Amino acid sequence: MSQQNRLAQGGRIDRNRVLNFSFAGQTYKGYEGDTLASALLANGVDVVGRSFKYSRARGITGHGSEEPNGVVQLGTGDSTVPNVRATQQELYSGLVSNPVAGWPSLQFDLMSYLGKAGAMMPPGFYYKTFMYPQKLWMTYEHFIRKAAGLGKAPTAPDPDTYDKFNQHCDVMVVGGGPAGLSAAYAAAKTGARVIIADEQSEMGGHLLTFEQTINGQSSSLWLAEMVAELNAMSNVKVLPKTTVMGYFDHNFLVAIERRTDHLGERAVSGTRQRSHRIRAKQVILAAGAQERPLVFANNDVPGVMLASSVTTYIKRYAVVPGHNLIVSTANDSGYLAAIEWSKAGRNVVGIADSRPHSDGALVAEAKALGIDVWFGHGVMEVKGGRRVYSASVAAISAEGDRIIGDVKTYDCDTVATSGGWSPVVHLSCHTGSRPVWRDDIIGFVPGKALQAQHCVGSIMGDHQLADCVHGGLETGSKAAAQAGFGDGELLMTKPDIERLAEGKAQALFLVPHKKNVSRAPKQFVDLQNDVTAAGIELATREGFESIEHVKRYTAMGFGTDQGKLGNVNGMAIAARSLGKSIEETGTTIFRPSYTPSTFGALAGRDADTLFDPERYTAIHQWHIDNGAVFEDVGQWKRPWYYPQPGESLSEALNRECLATRNSVGILDASTLGKIDIQGKDAREFLNRVYTNAWSKLAIGKCRYGLMLKEDGMIMDDGVTSCLADDHFIVTTTTGGAAAVLEWLELWHQTEWPELEVYMSSVTDHWSTMTISGPNARKVLAKVCHDIDLDKEAFKFMEWRNGSVAGVTARVFRISFTGELSYEINVSANDGLFVWEALIEAGKEFSITPYGTEAMHVLRAEKGFIIVGQDTDGSVTPYDMDMGWCVGKNKAFSFIGKRSFDRPDTQKADRKQFVGLKTKNSDEVLPEGAQAVWDPKQAIPMTMVGHVTSSYYSAVLGRSIALAVIKEGHKHKGETLYFPLADGRVIEAVICDYVFYDPEGERQNV
Amino acid sequence: MLHLFCPYCQELREENEFHYRGQAHIVRPKDPESLSDKEWGDYLFFRNNSKGIHHEMWYHVSGCRRFFNVTRNTVTYEIYETYKIGETPAVTDKEETE
């Protein structure tokens, strides 16, 4: 039978548009306007999942974001989305959905299997069952993560596009019910820029399922007019299908708009979802209230629903989710479900109202329809597996704490409950504000506003339509005034709305059972996390008194659920068990995200290279054309090595290294950070931030310098050249450029503003190419005719202005390879031209481009450090045997100097920079390998240092390594051992860190 | 995401234009060599862990590249004022000035 629960008339659905969809492999039909949940209920689908801990059958309970059970995996393949609430997913043609709980399938369930294997899984099972033995934690964790994770993330890249809008407004209204709409309307009339968002597909909130008269006409007419008017105003942005998932600092809100999710699994055109990043001057929270279920025995059996959800399915979707209804309520609003059910022509068995009486309008209407009302009663227990088949109704005490009479059992298939209304305080909690309990409305309301925030409507416990509309208008106008629009006086008259007579609600959370809580059948508080009343009582008995601890112990309100249905009931049960009031017990704090958000919406277009840009040098295309393999250095793409056809990494590397040592190599060094420093105090500034002395550095000279943090540890290094008495160019490591500039600015701006010094990053302005090797001068001489390259005229550690290949250039004679080297800097625009000219000039010397890997090997052969590889922020210049570049006699106590005298930097057993030669010369130590003196000692061994750099050196015909070893300098010649994870132990002898040309003759030729 | 008023740009800008640079008003000792190890250690390593009013430095890295100070409440994240380097805060915690 198709859509057996669908009514012939009514609802906000289009019966002419039939949509086919599938759930758990079965195909069904629904209508446009349905949600997946309403369509499933229309087709009589009772079971939508299995509970995660006890593996019990579960059905649809709610109708919105509060739904704990109907959580599905939507779609297939790359565009699949986990954690979608069936109650929020609009139906589209061809929709494919599957249950996500009950891993790995509805038939075979891991958790029930574990349950049968003996684990009873009491609350705290995370901490108790799985803590010991610790060795097995990894295994347990694997299972828990699978079991607890609702749904599967797609493994392939998301094929859809998402985007982000940065929005600014004067008044942001969250919630499009009567209060929110009124607030937005009043604010907009002042001229303020207004955004109003609602998570449902239509604005209207409660008015979509409930009618009352406003100014003598139907509220649905008022609603339609209001929405039309807001849509027509140019200063208002109306965002339906948009969930405000987080409310952050300084009135910053993130709202996720689902733009095409109602049309199909993939966006046919445009973006699938959009995140609005909203900075609002004033925020109005009109998020409404969520109905709270009553807790009773077996209240998780399919067929047990929220009363307001039953009403919504009937009114909005023309679906009556059953045939024989019993309502269990502690207030008037629960009656509405029975009234609509009865009007739909199906049988209401009766209404169990826990209160002694009520004179409310709805109560009178129900009685007039001939519905049985049992005051002083509650549904104590239902029976059923895959669907409710009976309910036990008991007379309960006025205090609601015990059974005082006979228990009658009635046949029924649906039980609708209402325990009251819990204001949606989530967003207010996101700002750090603690909710406040109010006995008069039996709920928590948002606490003191910490930001420019207002709350109105049922979020404040005001459920009367008149209060919502009138309060909304006043709040909207007040917020606009505070944002600078209008004087707060209403610009319209308040509509005339009749107040409905309402009986006082009772504070009932757990319907008592004949047996006490620990012996009664399970009474579920949090359906998604399978937390029971007995579990909460057990937690308090075990000594958890803070509600935050009870939450963590039981997992109540965890995960994607965020305690929407269960939290208040849980607090109330915990409070009673602790003998405290709810006010004293307090509540836990809700955190973003309000409902699960997709990564796509959060990332927007900031994916791949738009998230992490790639930086290329001016010579990049040449590297590609010549077969370079690239490596990432920060955001830069640098040639790693240039394999020739058929060459392996090590073959290419050896060739590049040997070519540089024996003839000439060329390196694109453009990524090196370059900071231009000018001003009459530039020299003094350098004296303060570098260890070296700069006072005597003459124009035309270069010097290698070390930069320390104030704790004495090496932070960066590079060569600084004097261009003029008041002009220097500083080079930094490729990765450190931005941080060094910030560091220099910090000291200048905050400590020494009196120094006249200006600095600017010029990294991208220059192309830098290094030619290195015994034939470097010959190559340069062919393309550079205006610089005297004679070794006495242009010495090592000097620089000259001139032209290279006809292009204005700065040529630095500095070396990171230990060979005769020139670093040629030209305007980036000319970089590729000059590079190609050098390649051409170098042909007769077989000039060889080399990448970063060869650069690393060549510098390691010389014992030159790389900051960040051989140093890690915990070594001083002395540890690195670089005392030679510390200017001890400088007048100013440079940054870090005082720390050389700290007890820590004076310690005798500091790690020191040394070389290592493995016993087996072919064996290359892994970088990071830990050193021990005695490999036979018991685990954990005493580690005395580690390998920082390690390579095979072609020119030496053996492996080399650099390391930091405790007291390494005095242990030269001794043998260290490196036990590896795979069980091997590598033996190596400590040696000097300069492996090649220790006298440094080759760079001075 | 914080909304910070840069006292140099004279505009409210989003937090991701800025870098946080830690506690403000830590002055480098004029003569570090004259300090005891303890005094130097205090300057180097010890910072307030204020609950409430906190003066801190921010850097407008993607803007004017200037450092400035912020008085912020570490509990509510409310920002009371921003002011230039060298200026004194108008909002202070009484206990702090002891």
Ligand SMILES: [Zn+2]
């Ligand atoms: Zn600025």
